Amino acid sequence: MTDSPAFCAALQICVLVSPAPRVVHERHISLPAGSTVQQALTCSGLESDFPELELGNAALWVLGVWGRKTMPGHVLRDLDRVEFYRPLTVDPKVARRERFQKQGTQRAGLFAKRRAGAKAGY
Template sequence: MSTLQITVMYSPAPRVVHERVLALSAGVTVMEALQLSGLLVQCPEIDLSQPELFTVCIWGKKTTRNHVLRELDRIEICRPLTVDPKVARRERFQKQGTSRAGLFSKRRAGAKPGY
């Protein structure tokens, strides 16, 4: 039976990443790989029974827990967003003001507005 090299990743906080590289037998599923990685024990906050909180992805694309893995797959455990990205962008834009941000922030000397 052949072995597969699988990577399991989880980021509990910004700039903190847990990464496990595993050599598993062919035919292993996503859930089996997560259990064998030890991340579910090391990070007890991961509750995969609630799919609305934690999403499991392979290379950034959502997958099911019984998906059979292939060579060099990277499993990512995605935590829920704490801030809506649209709201965060709007707040950043309001902080820095319109003169320093956006498409028209850099103007050439003597150019018309917007160019």
């Protein structure tokens, strides 16, 4: 039974990190079955290329597998994609409010296309 593909198969994992906007570094690695997110980071070599990815700085970076937040001890499956997300520099709610205030109410939201003579808000 030990020579079946399920026991011998290595996991094909893709590790992604984006240290700056529009810059993505991608590594494809093979790991033994039962490997974790932390082992994927170590084997990918991205930790040595980007020292800020060190798992001690976990408060700054968020780990994810296929867009879902995860922990360093998460056990990976074949063809998983491990992602490292930068911390947000601006709160998305604040940025949206500032954009709305800058463009005004005339061109945004429900009030953008109002019929002549219509009540306010319709």
